[in-house]
Amino acid sequence: MENIKVTEIGEAKPTTAKEEVVIAVSPAFGERLKETIMGLSLGSVVKEICAGIEEEGLKPRFVKVWNSTDLAIIASQGSKLSGSGISIGLQSRGTAVIHQKNMVPLDNLELLPQSPLYDGKIYRQVGKNAAKYAKGEHPEPIETLNDYMVPSKYLIKSTLLHLKETEIMDKARKTTEISISWT
Numbered sequence: 474m475e476n477i478k479v480t481e482i483g484e485a486k487p488t489t490a491k492e493e494v495v496i497a498v499s500p501a502f503g504e505r506l507k508e509t510i511m512g513l514s515l516g517s518v519v520k521e522i523c524a525g526i527e528e529e530g531l532k533p534r535f536v537k538v539w540n541s542t543d544l545a546i547i548a549s550q551g552s553k554l555s556g557s558g559i560s561i562g563l564q565s566r567g568t569a570v571i572h573q574k575n576m577v578p579l580d581n582l583e584l585l586p587q588s589p590l591y592d593g594k595i596y597r598q599v600g601k602n603a604a605k606y607a608k609g610e611h612p613e614p615i616e617t618l619n620d621y622m623v624p625s626k627y628l629i630k631s632t633l634l635h636l637k638e639t640e641i642m643d644k645a646r647k648t649t650e651i652s653i654s655w656t
Contacts (some may be wrong), residue, residue, distance in 0.1 A: 475516025476543060476656040478504035484648040485536040490556035493534045494526050494603045495574050499564045500539050500641040509567030510630055511589050516655030521566055521593040523601020531557070531607055533600070537654050539646035542638040545579050546586025548572035550648055555605035561599060563587060566634045567591055571603045589627055 477553035481501065496519070507538025508514050523533045536554055538547040559582075562570045567588030583602060585591065598615050605612040617651045 475514045475520055477503045477507055477514065477519065478544065478654045478656075479537070480652045480654075482652060483538070484624065485554050485650040487554050488556040490532075490534075492531045493552040493556050493601070493606070494531055494607050495534050495536055495555035495560040496522060496649075497536050497538050497547045497549055497554075497560050497562050498651075499542055499544075499638050500537065500559035501607065501638045502537065502563070502565045505637055505641055506565035509565070509588055510627055510634060511565065511567065511591075511592075513592070514655075515565065517593060518563070518596050519582075519653050520655055521596035522600040522603075524564070525597040525602075526604045527600075528597075529601055529604030531604040531605075535651045536648050537651045538569040538648050539641075539643045540648075541644075542571055542635065542642050543578075544568055547579070548581065549574075549576075549578040553577075554648065559603050559607040561603050564588075565638060568600050568630060569596070570598065571606060573606065575655075585615065585617070587617075627654070 548570045552558030552572045558574040569585045571583040604613045
């Protein structure tokens with residue numbers, strides 16, 4: 474299990490760095506919540522996403538969105554800060570989306586909504602695909618795993634995790650640049 478440390482750097486600003494993919498995380502990510510809904514450490518998740526981005530020759534950049542727990546909003550805000558225009562929105566429970574800045578928040582390039590089904594291999598592919606989109610390529614979308622019982626099996630746990638996120642959310646706070654390290 475990878476431990477995670479989140480350090481705030483300051484207010485996040487847009488860049489022109491075409492070689493970056495922004496990873497935009499939810500308010501409680503790595504602080505109040507340190508593992509996904511299935512108990513996978515967020516350090517492991519971030520490590521795999523970063524590895525996928527770096528395997529494609531690009532660099533990850535981290536921001537924390539404080540004013541929303543909605544994954545579409547988190548990803549959209551991240552894409553507007555990204556020099557490549559591509560971001561990965563990532564909630565603490567493990568749900569992920571790849572977003573492009575010229576799209577409305579509820580549109581996306583790829584959505585991975587059933588986080589209880591994801592492992593490190595899937596998160597690495599999320600990083601790879603996001604980097605490929607940033608390079609102007611058209612990757613094969615990640616195969617969507619689906620289990621119709623997931624919503625009912627994880628409803629209570631998901632609700633409790635969401636509650637922890639919303640308790641930290643601060644609508645007046647600006648998105649911050651963060652560094653994430655894992656051990």
